[in-house]
Amino acid sequence: MANISCSSITKAYGTHTVIEGLDLSIPDHEFVVFLGPSGCGKSTMLRMIAGLEEVTSGNVVIDGTDVTHLAPGARGVAMVFQSYALYPHMTVAENITFGVRRQGVPKPEIARRLKDVAQLLGLEPFLERRPKNLSGGQQQRVAMARAMIKTPKVFLFDEPLSNLDAKLREKLRTEIRKMHLALKTTTIFVTHDQLEAMTIADRIVLMRAGQIEQQGTPDEIFDRPATRFVADFIGSPTMNFLPASIERMGEALTAAAGPIHISLPPERFSGLKTGQQVELGLRPARMDLAPEGSANLLEGRVVLIENMGSEGQVIADVHGTEMSFVTKDFRSVRPGDRVRFAIRPEHVHVFDRASGRSLLNDGL
Amino acid sequence: MTRKHFVFWTLAPATVVLASLALVSIAGAVWFSLMNRTLRSPDYEFVGAYNYLRLLRDSRFFNALQISAIWEIVTVTGTLALAIVLAVLVHETVKSPLRRNLICFAFLAPVLLPRVAAAFIWRFLYSPSLGLLNYLAGLLGLGPIEFLADPSIALLSVAVVDIWQWGLFFTVILVKLLETLPKDPIEAAMLDNASLWQIHAYVTLPMLKAPLISLVLVKAVESLRSFDLIFVMTGGGPGKATETLDLYAYQSGINLGGRVSYASAMSILLLIVTTIAFTIIWRAGKKWAG
Numbered sequence: 001m002a003n004i005s006c007s008s009i010t011k012a013y014g015t016h017t018v019i020e021g022l023d024l025s026i027p028d029h030e031f032v033v034f035l036g037p038s039g040c041g042k043s044t045m046l047r048m049i050a051g052l053e054e055v056t057s058g059n060v061v062i063d064g065t066d067v068t069h070l071a072p073g074a075r076g077v078a079m080v081f082q083s084y085a086l087y088p089h090m091t092v093a094e095n096i097t098f099g100v101r102r103q104g105v106p107k108p109e110i111a112r113r114l115k116d117v118a119q120l121l122g123l124e125p126f127l128e129r130r131p132k133n134l135s136g137g138q139q140q141r142v143a144m145a146r147a148m149i150k151t152p153k154v155f156l157f158d159e160p161l162s163n164l165d166a167k168l169r170e171k172l173r174t175e176i177r178k179m180h181l182a183l184k185t186t187t188i189f190v191t192h193d194q195l196e197a198m199t200i201a202d203r204i205v206l207m208r209a210g211q212i213e214q215q216g217t218p219d220e221i222f223d224r225p226a227t228r229f230v231a232d233f234i235g236s237p238t239m240n241f242l243p244a245s246i247e248r249m250g251e252a253l254t255a256a257a258g259p260i261h262i263s264l265p266p267e268r269f270s271g272l273k274t275g276q277q278v279e280l281g282l283r284p285a286r287m288d289l290a291p292e293g294s295a296n297l298l299e300g301r302v303v304l305i306e307n308m309g310s311e312g313q314v315i316a317d318v319h320g321t322e323m324s325f326v327t328k329d330f331r332s333v334r335p336g337d338r339v340r341f342a343i344r345p346e347h348v349h350v351f352d353r354a355s356g357r358s359l360l361n362d363g364l
Numbered sequence: 365m366t367r368k369h370f371v372f373w374t375l376a377p378a379t380v381v382l383a384s385l386a387l388v389s390i391a392g393a394v395w396f397s398l399m400n401r402t403l404r405s406p407d408y409e410f411v412g413a414y415n416y417l418r419l420l421r422d423s424r425f426f427n428a429l430q431i432s433a434i435w436e437i438v439t440v441t442g443t444l445a446l447a448i449v450l451a452v453l454v455h456e457t458v459k460s461p462l463r464r465n466l467i468c469f470a471f472l473a474p475v476l477l478p479r480v481a482a483a484f485i486w487r488f489l490y491s492p493s494l495g496l497l498n499y500l501a502g503l504l505g506l507g508p509i510e511f512l513a514d515p516s517i518a519l520l521s522v523a524v525v526d527i528w529q530w531g532l533f534f535t536v537i538l539v540k541l542l543e544t545l546p547k548d549p550i551e552a553a554m555l556d557n558a559s560l561w562q563i564h565a566y567v568t569l570p571m572l573k574a575p576l577i578s579l580v581l582v583k584a585v586e587s588l589r590s591f592d593l594i595f596v597m598t599g600g601g602p603g604k605a606t607e608t609l610d611l612y613a614y615q616s617g618i619n620l621g622g623r624v625s626y627a628s629a630m631s632i633l634l635l636i637v638t639t640i641a642f643t644i645i646w647r648a649g650k651k652w653a654g
């Protein structure tokens with residue numbers, strides 16, 4: 001168990017810079033998720049912490065030791081790969097114990113630990129099998145057992161669930177989370193799936209093109225996205241965006257987008273000025289059907305309804321723009337119907353049209 | 365036409381030609397082996413199993429059998445060992461693709477030489493008076509070493525030439541095979557604290573088990589056909605120190621005695637022995653590869 005700190009990490013392949021001047025510090029015991037679109041440098045970052053990739057410049061410190069130039073095996077980290085990366089010709093037991101055998105742990109101790117992790121991950125019936133005779137989920141459990149048995153300072157996961165079907169992914173996600181609750185080992189988990197990140201993380205580090213766009217708890221990221229990019233990336237269904245211009249009349253603050261007028265709480269957006277060009281962010285999950293005369297009412301014609309079981313996403317054409325909202329009452333509307341829906345002022349996000357930065361007051 | 369028909373009809377002509385050639389010569393050899401024909405006299409008669417029974421009492425035959433077995437073991441293990449060591453070395457030390465390809469190209473050169481040419485080059489290198497190797501040995505205060513005339517090292521000296529040709533060739537194949545392996549298990553082994561040689565011994569080479577077994581079989585078959593190399597380098601000598609079965613068959617059938625029937629019996633026995641030996645090796649290899 002250890003804290004990790006990365007300072008001004010840069011990584012370039014030839015002239016192509018993939019990570020630029022990235023600073024990150026992860027306290028002991030934390031479960032951190034690197035989240036971002038594919039190609040943004042999450043794996044590269046993880047692999048530099050693991051030692052599988054050289055850093056071009058900068059330092060990686062694990063547990064107070066500068067490991068920037070240490071071999072992967074000497075860093076006390078264990079990694080689980082998306083492809084499982086099991087040794088194909090070894091049995092499950094040999095796979096799991098390969099690392100501790102290399103460390104020279106005494107045989108009885110290895111046997112004891114093997115029994116423990118196999119029991120924890122439900123692998124006891126498969127110990128003598130070869131990886132190719134296991135399902136994907138079982139193979140990934142073996143990979144997790146192989147990481148756990150070493151009792152590392154840090155766990156690294158690189159999209160470990162991406163090759164599994166949805167149901168199994170959910171199950172293993174819970175198991176990984178439980179494992180972290182029990183062991184409290186500092187963990188970095190890479191994924192491009194925002195839902196996975198939201199459900200599993202203590203803290204999300206949201207990356208974009210080799211830099212950190214925002215970091216914070218899942219709630220912070222969801223409720224107070226620092227940029228339009230974050231707001232767009234997080235949340236399903238995706239946030240509606242509406243270009244608007246600000247009108248301030250005395251105490252009242254409104255954003256106008258053609259015939260639509262959305263009132264904003266002035267205490268949250270004290271910096272906005274009349275005529276300022278902004279983009280409004282309206283989360284589908286924060287909107288619902290509303291009776292005539294409600295505040296911040298939007299009116300449109302239903303285009304499509306997506307049934308999600310307990311609730312449904314309604315996509316409506318609002319003055320030429322498609323907007324969606326989520327409601328439990330979706331069974332009462334039909335495509336072609338006129339619908340009215342509304343959002344509470346405190347749930348509206350406002351971003352600068354040019355820079356994409358959130359215009360919410362600091363400290364909120 | 366179905367795929368099966370297509371395969372059948374495209375393979376059929378070549379198969380017929382090859383099968384008839386092989387069958388005719390094998391049948392001919394069996395036929396000869398039951399006579400007492402020699403090149404010296406036109407008379408012959410049917411002698412049944414006489415040639416085979418005599419072979420079982422021929423100590424020179426058993427000597428040749430032993431030399432052949434040693435030759436097989438030394439050249440096959442030597443070739444594979446050299447190839448594995450060099451391939452791992454190239455894989456780990458030469459990272460630039462251009463340099464790697466240049467090395468592979470250079471390693472391919474020896475096997476492209478005709479056997480006879482390779483044999484003459486090495487006879488010259490081995491020469492006690494003019495050879496480069498003895499010059500180098502002389503600098504170290506050794507020698508002159510009679511590489512080809514000393515019965516205790518002659519077979520090994522010839523084997524070195526064979527290993528030089530085929531070991532370097534197999535190195536190229538292994539280098540290319542190592543490049544095809546998935547990176548993830550190797551990286552997992554690095555994180556599992558395995559040293560470089562442990563990674564190769566426990567992870568990469570076991571992953572190449574199936575192609576390695578194929579290489580062993582290819583080389584084992586190839587080693588059976590080293591007549592030209594041994595013939596040019598030592599002619600089976602000194603004494604009988606490098607006389608493999610094919611050399612002995614040649615010596616007794618063509619060169620000295622001209623006892624064609626006796627030599628035919630020897631080839632037939634050789635055919636049977638190798639067929640049995642290879643079947644066993646093949647089965648064992650398949651079982652081991654799992």
Ligand SMILES: Nc1ncnc2c1ncn2[C@@H]1O[C@H](COP(=O)(O)OP(=O)(O)O)[C@@H](O)[C@H]1O
Pocket residue numbers: 013018036037038039040041042043044045
């Ligand atoms: N070995 C490499 N050589 C050149 N470019 C690479 C290499 N590995 C990764 N990249 C580039 O680095 C960027 C980040 O890759 P990666 O870290 O794998 O992204 P992610 O894991 O977030 O999807 C990508 O643009 C990718 O093309």
Ligand SMILES: [Mg+2]
Pocket residue numbers: 042043044159
């Ligand atoms: Mg990746």
